[in-house]
Amino acid sequence: MSIDSQTLRTTILARRDALSLVEQTEKSEKITDALLKLPEMEQASTVFAYVHFRSEVQTIPFLRKCIQQGKTVTVPVTLVREKKLRAIRITDPDTDLEPGYCGIPEPIPELCRTMDTDPASIDVVVVPGSVFDRRGGRLGYGGGYYDRFLFNDARRALRVALAYERQLVETIELQPHDQLMDRLITEKTIYSWTRE
Template identity: 40%
Template sequence: MTEDIAELKKKLREQAHANRNAQTNKDELSANICAKFMALPAYTAAKTVMFYIDVRSEVRTRQSLPDALAYGKKIIVPWCNEAGELELFHLENMDELAVGMYKILEPKPELRGLPEKQCKPEDLDLVMVPGVAFDRHGARMGHGKGYYDKLLQHSRPDTPLVALAFECQLFPEIPMAPHDIHMDKIITEMAVYEGKGRK
């Protein structure tokens, strides 16, 4: 049974990657998706918001970060440490980012250890979540490494989890294990879908 689910997830992941890589107008669609995220009432209400920084063919967030920084909110971005865990960084300026390993834009190493730059998952009022594949009920599939699962488990129960995706990353159903976390919303270029969340 578990092997079947693993095989199904692998196929879905491959299909979602192929769909996402083939997606045209990524910049334009991403700007539209990010604008919808920043128009959410939960965004208006939040003091501390986590943005992910796009990698490869994900919905692009980096062009919307300067707007978010100018908006007077505390913007947090995640980065991956050597132990393969996500840590949170208080971003105040785009100059604090540099291209690191795997050509990923991340906080500069010399700034990461500064106490004023660190943040805990419990401090987040709204979390933007990337992913590989989703369904319209908020089920999410990542890269299978569990980076975000650990982070999301430690965020406050009242903090909305909002995923960004292209419509081509949505599938009728994503197999979920009991510990997997559903998103509260999924925003695509077409719609804002209401997910099951963590209820």
């Protein structure tokens, strides 16, 4: 008998939310340090990464380091009507972001007008999510935004998900539109898969 996606999401997100802020910060540092050391990340020119919200693996320090390394750093803007993500370049996470869709930090409107980035140029996409499995499967938050972005816009990019080990389950029942990850980095290890 399989558990439905929404129940699984709720259960695993409660587990993630149970981490203290100190634990989140410590684990996030380990995770993003490992991300920065990936050979594909070291070679990447353009990175697309989520801006963390609530108890997600923290990404702001990672974004800063990428900018310091001279990489083009893009973050998502949610286009609700179109059910799409746009890649917008930022140069300073402290001044370039404000609360956007559902309170999630997004680039300020001025950048949305001037710093649009072609998703085909993205080398690495750093993906959030609620639940992950040991086959590269991912459950997001139910909107399908990242699945569509990965399938339609950033097809050639390496897909790297960040999560705490407590967000892993053995198997997720995937839908045909669900996109698989190439890597999953937790505070304990890096999981790698080869997409067909």
